Amino acid sequence: MVRLGVPMLIWLWVVAGLAGLAALGLFYVVRDARHQRRRRRRKMRLFCCGKCGRVYVGGRGEPAAPCPACGRMNNSVRTM
Numbered sequence: 001m002v003r004l005g006v007p008m009l010i011w012l013w014v015v016a017g018l019a020g021l022a023a024l025g026l027f028y029v030v031r032d033a034r035h036q037r038r039r040r041r042r043k044m045r046l047f048c049c050g051k052c053g054r055v056y057v058g059g060r061g062e063p064a065a066p067c068p069a070c071g072r073m074n075n076s077v078r079t080m
């Protein structure tokens with residue numbers, strides 16, 4: 001068995017604690033990035049065409065989207 005002195009045990013304890021905190025920080029960074037990506041994907045907008053009057057849904061957080069019927073760019077009227 002390897003004999004460790006008290007300073008070495010304290011050092012190992014500190015290093016293990018810092019490694020745990022780093023792992024926890026990394027976990028939250030990855031989780032938040034995934035959550036934001038999912039939210040951006042889910043965010044749908046409602047558009048009403050000013051030319052032909054068609055109501056359609058667009059997504060991905062874009063403030064304007066072309067009408068599928070006539071191609072006119074319209075601003076969103078509501079975020080869902």
Ligand SMILES: [Zn+2]
Nearest residue numbers: 049052067070
């Ligand atoms: Zn249209």
